[in-house]
Amino acid sequence: MSDIEWLQPTFPVNLVTVVLIIIVLVSVLQGATRGATGSAQRFMQFAAEGAATVVSVIVAWKLAAVLSPVVEEWLKSRQIVYPDEELGLFRQMYYTFVTGIRDFPLLRVGTVFVLAYTACKAILLRLWLFIAYGAGLMGKSPAGGGGRSWMSSGVGGAIGTLIGCGRALLVIACLFVYTALFPESPFTRYVQASTLYAEGAARVVEPAGGELLQQRLPVFAKAVEQEFSQILQRKYEVIDARIPSDIAEAAKQITAGKETDEAKARALYQWVGTRVQYDYDKVEQYEQKRIWKEQTPEDTFATKLGVCIDYSRLYAVMARAVGLDVKVVTGLGSDGRGGYGPHAWNEVFLADNNEWVPLDATWVSSGSNWFNPQGFDKTHIRDA
Template sequence: MFREPVTLILLLLFIYPVIKGFIFKFSSENLKGSIQGAFQSISFLSALFLGIYYTKKIFIQHNEGIYEKIYKNIPLKAIDFINNKPLVIYVLLMPLVVLIIYTVINFVINLISHITIYPLFDSIENKLKNKSDIFKRVVGAIFQVPKSICYLIVITLMLNFLSLLKITDSYNKYLEGSQLYNYISKEVVIPLTNSKLAKQLPNIVNNSFKIVVKEASAKDTNVQNKQKVITYYNGVTLDQGVQSNGEIDKFAINLVRNKNATREKAKLIYNWVGSEVVYDDAKANRVLNNDLEVKSGAVPTFDSKSGICFDYACLFVAMCRANNIKVRIITGQGFNGNNWVSHAWNQVYVKDENKWINVDPTFLIGGDYFDSKRFVIDHKEESIAGEW
């Protein structure tokens, strides 16, 4: 536990209200104050859920019903500003919506509490007058448990949000190493924030995608004299990973035969790879445990219809190359709902628009990650691994 400082902090925050309740014993006034604090936490959590839901519906999805109408009535200058700086949604608009909802919910809960719950506490205090001190202390501690639970959830939410901002790599490692944080985040925070991506990819772990650089052997005839190292991705070189075959090429060409524009072809390939390939949790864990004997790359992924991020990216490259589409593999980090993890995705060159666009077929099950503004929020680019 002491090797997990985040877990230690969370446990101390949970224990503190319980110990305080035991020390000060049960009293109506103390309990009212504690319950008020718990209600504030509940109001915050409820407001957070609703705020995130409605903000996403209006500013990110906005493709149905009243949300579409609201979005269309927002001034174009404001929409352009938001599209160019998508972080504004998360650091300004979402907190504002949450604050407004929180104020309303907290007012209503307090009003109801003064009419119903608080008189009940006064009645309980009268019934406990003749009870022993130890009994009152135990009751006082028990009544603090809801507040302790709220503390845990709220603090975990804050830690999760700070993780998204990626303050430092050390901070991310501390969160990754905390079993308690990851459990609360998976069971409470992710459902609360309604993160479809995090719900679908809960088991992606750090280092499930590994890059190993080795000195080239003098006996290796495939290595040029000027090349001093060989880079392996999950046990294969990049050239081996993106290697295709006749079956893949024929299928890829046939898949986009009715499309002419590069963007349309790339989108079809993205949709197919992202929806037909299933993320392989078992393989991710094998790589995590340094088992690099697993089969990686376009061919085994096409055959098995399963793989991890590197496999998705390799298959996407192979299918794009079959259609003469310029494509890259990007290595960096992606946010999986709990913390930042090693990740690989693609970029496609759209000739008509003279630009490279980001494409992440692995994350398709969590939303549209084809040239999406959300890339700047949950992807951190580190380097271009290869370009074809």
């Protein structure tokens, strides 16, 4: 049974339709309670907020497009490097975020957009309030409801209906975005079964840009997913920026005489995979007692014990010590029985071939080749 199938026998009426009706009815009730004057003021405020939102989105989008290259160039000119020392949590977050803005275009555009949108909307709303109060449009509405006439309540209810319809359309627009991103999900089918949603989407959202959203949103979401995965890996570059001298010396000895990037990368892959032993006690401690023993690449190098993330972090530090560009990748790895579990591995850049290739030093003990084999992505699924 899917996540939403249980709703249908329990609630014979579509809940999306019910929620949209409730939104409108509550707004009508609020309008009738406020009366004509209070509802008119609330409607002007609602319209002003809507207009400010639209204008702020347009302005912020334009500013993000203009300022993003400027921010990128400025951050590159700062020549930010990770300190060769152990970093605390907040410094790790700082370097991950700042270098992420520098290197990842969607994160940079998104950050500039959010800042510009927030500033623009705050300015516009304050300007509106200044004008509204100056013109007497936002004075106090009559207190209490005992002396309010039926006509005033009726007008207020009518205005509340307009506000309620506007709120319902906002909800429909949000649901439309969800259905565009996840067209095959059970919840999408449930949403689309709502007659009110279907009417609002067909008559308002789609004519206002729905077709563009349906075409572009999935592509944009995929790009965001890929970039977010890269940002997740950046943290290991930050926390493992310091290369201990004993690890650097070992890496140089292991790769001595190796002329190509691939030869160096393979030598380190073989060394880490055969020298480090899998720490089953660490896994048992976590699975049974939820105790996680965090360890640095230096700990792994010294003890020659670790789990997949420890293999991967040690490999990355050793690879960087000999000038290789390398990433720690997290995700899911095949358990060999048709299932998957949390796993970590590496990707290394081979300048000779101008390509990134995957490798899994943890699985060297299996006896198979896990340095850029065919079908690697069938047994390894990146985090997203």
